[in-house]
Amino acid sequence: MKNYKKIGVVILAAGSSSRLGYPKQLVEFKGKPMLQHIIDVADSFEFETKVLLVGANxxxxxxxxxxxxxxxxxxxxxxxxxxxxxxxxxxxxxEKEKDLEYLLILLSDQPFLSRERIEALIKEQLATNSEATFSEYDGEVGVPAIFSSSVFPYLKELKGDHGAKKLVYDKKIQFRTVKFEKGNFDVDTKEDVELLKKLEKE
Structure with missing residues (x-):
């Protein structure tokens, strides 16, 4: 997908993984840390800006x-x-691109994220020109998600441990969704890691 719109991508990888006890960003899946997988997928696109947020560890x-x-x-x-x-x-x-038109937000612990999933989000967003396009899994909406610049002021107002989907409820923004099978699978506990190892062999 060519970069004919000004899209930036942000990967959120600053959490402490307190429930797991060690950095979940570095849990291996198919021979590489989960975070590396997200970086590799996102870097395959010609996005205008690419920012990786770190914090704990x-x-x-x-x-x-x-x-x-x-x-x-x-x-x-x-x-x-x-x-x-x-x-x-x-x-x-x-700061890197003041005329950014869209921002794509990714998490560091969604091992089943693929280039195809990101392409589907972007295509839906550009085709419908909605305020945002979220992933949908198990009847919920969430990240990965892409936001138009009209929503940037709301993103700047977010507080605490609330993710971007809070805007759906607080601001009632107009949004679209794209199905993401296994999008609800993230890694928070040792049981999740064990399950991930089993899924790796499927």
């Missing part, structure tokens, strides 16, 4: 992954929660 993460064309940004407020990383990522993206 930042040195270990930086020494393990290959950022490729991503700028690594340390979120000093990572303990506030996901909203602080979204705000920091958006702010840095706009």
């Amino acid at each position: 930042s040195e270990e993460i930086k020494s393990t992954i290959e950022p490729k064309n991503f700028e690594i940004l340390f979120n000093k407020n990572w303990q506030e929660g996901m909203a602080s990383s979204i705000r920091a990522g958006l702010e840095r993206s706009l």
